[in-house]
Amino acid sequence: MIDLNKLTSGKKLTAMETDILTYIIAHISEIQDMGVRAVAKETFTSPASVIRLSKKLGYSGFTDMYYSLLPLVKQAEYTDYDDSRLIKNTDSIDMLANCTQETMDLFIDKVLNSKDKYVFLYATGFSKIVAEYLYKKLLVLGKKAILASGSDSVGIFENNLDDIAVMLVISRSGETEQVYEKLKKAADAKIFTVSYTHEAPNRIAEISNLNLKIRDSHSLDDRNLLPNLFFPGVLLSFELIVERYLN
Numbered sequence: 001m002i003d004l005n006k007l008t009s010g011k012k013l014t015a016m017e018t019d020i021l022t023y024i025i026a027h028i029s030e031i032q033d034m035g036v037r038a039v040a041k042e043t044f045t046s047p048a049s050v051i052r053l054s055k056k057l058g059y060s061g062f063t064d065m066y067y068s069l070l071p072l073v074k075q076a077e078y079t080d081y082d083d084s085r086l087i088k089n090t091d092s093i094d095m096l097a098n099c100t101q102e103t104m105d106l107f108i109d110k111v112l113n114s115k116d117k118y119v120f121l122y123a124t125g126f127s128k129i130v131a132e133y134l135y136k137k138l139l140v141l142g143k144k145a146i147l148a149s150g151s152d153s154v155g156i157f158e159n160n161l162d163d164i165a166v167m168l169v170i171s172r173s174g175e176t177e178q179v180y181e182k183l184k185k186a187a188d189a190k191i192f193t194v195s196y197t198h199e200a201p202n203r204i205a206e207i208s209n210l211n212l213k214i215r216d217s218h219s220l221d222d223r224n225l226l227p228n229l230f231f232p233g234v235l236l237s238f239e240l241i242v243e244r245y246l247n
Helices: 015-026 028-042 047-056 062-076 083-088 101-112 125-140 177-188 203-207 230-246
Strands: 118-123 145-148 164-170 192-198 210-214
Touching: 015 028, 015 047, 015 062, 028 047, 028 062, 047 062, 101 164, 101 192, 101 210, 101 230, 118 125, 118 177, 125 145, 125 164, 125 230, 164 177, 177 192, 177 203, 192 203, 192 230, 203 210, 210 230
Parallel strands: 118 145, 118 164, 164 192, 192 210
Antiparallel strands: none
């Protein structure tokens, strides 16, 4: 259930670098004791190749890569997982820890107080389901909104650039290529950008004017097989903002 795309999106790894990363993830418990030279030997590469991989993934070196990957990999492992623990033991306040008053007020000012132009929502996969709820909620609040996903024509976005006040995207990983490309175009067009992503550093968060960080219980579970509070967290934070707006 560990999808390398979540770690390598936008990084353009070579086949050799992908093999090294695959080995590291499969042997994450032994990697620290092995060191760079042992990993290189086991993958039939060189220490320089291992270091180059860590740099390409955005880490300062091999050790930094190990300590960053370790909790992600361990979190994604399914062994002896207790389905009830996550849902029952999570408080809504913990889910919304990053949804501050300042964040909510900026969202209200730029999104909910947008009058003459459109809020353009974009998402793919499971995120599209959540985006559709936000889209319909905006409509019943009397806001102008457009919803699109990866299966829609790019013209829906590009032909309406002049009429878009806000670009709002949802990407759990913050690395979904289609979403990143659309958000980048919006940012280049000086459109205010809002994103919902998980709490770890990611490309989409970096280029957003406003990033709402939501806890992701299993960030490497690309197929969304495990219980996860990310999508409920997006909805809950949005409703919290709406409540503040109406009051």
